[in-house]
Amino acid sequence: MAYSGRNRKINFNEPIPQMIERLTREHRSFESKLEEVEHSVNINNDSGYAAQIIRNMSESVIHHAVEEEARLMRVIMQKAKQESAESIKIMQEHNWVMNFLKNRLTGIEKTVKFDSETQPQQQHDEEQTKKELIEFVTNLREHFLEEEQIVFPLVLKANLLQ
Numbered sequence: 001m002a003y004s005g006r007n008r009k010i011n012f013n014e015p016i017p018q019m020i021e022r023l024t025r026e027h028r029s030f031e032s033k034l035e036e037v038e039h040s041v042n043i044n045n046d047s048g049y050a051a052q053i054i055r056n057m058s059e060s061v062i063h064h065a066v067e068e069e070a071r072l073m074r075v076i077m078q079k080a081k082q083e084s085a086e087s088i089k090i091m092q093e094h095n096w097v098m099n100f101l102k103n104r105l106t107g108i109e110k111t112v113k114f115d116s117e118t119q120p121q122q123q124h125d126e127e128q129t130k131k132e133l134i135e136f137v138t139n140l141r142e143h144f145l146e147e148e149q150i151v152f153p154l155v156l157k158a159n160l161l162q
């Protein structure tokens with residue numbers, strides 16, 4: 001996948017059932033951050049703070065996604081290939097997550113710096129920014145749900161096969 005670089009290692013010795021439990025716990029922790037993002041945008045009207053929260057969770061989200069691709073997809077492709085189509089599609093959603101975190105977020109961070117005087121163009125940008133932040137929250141929540149309903153159960157089932 002598009003990701004390369006950072007140093008955090010993938011632990012290939014962690015047993016799959018434990019890993020699934022941990023990834024699920026990480027989803028809950030990411031979701032509480034997403035709630036803060038939503039609150040900052042909708043209630044406090046503070047897209048700058050919302051972007052900062054996302055920036056702070058960015059590395060963990062990327063590592064989480066890389067682990068899913070490296071370990072879960074391997075189990076699925078080795079032991080449940082015939083049932084893999086939907087899971088592959090869900091894993092491909094990591095592409096927009098990565099794209100948002102690596103490209104769009106930087107754009108948003110630039111936009112929110114210039115919020116002093118409100119010209120029509122900036123007002124438009126501000127609305128666009130809010131929309132993108134809320135879209136990120138909605139899409140990521142949906143992604144977690146799909147993983148927990150489709151990918152994780154398939155991995156657990158496949159992991160039991162010889």
Ligand SMILES: [Fe+2]
Binds near residue numbers: 065094143
């Ligand atoms: Fe994922």
Ligand SMILES: [Fe+2]
Binds near residue numbers: 023027144147
């Ligand atoms: Fe996940």
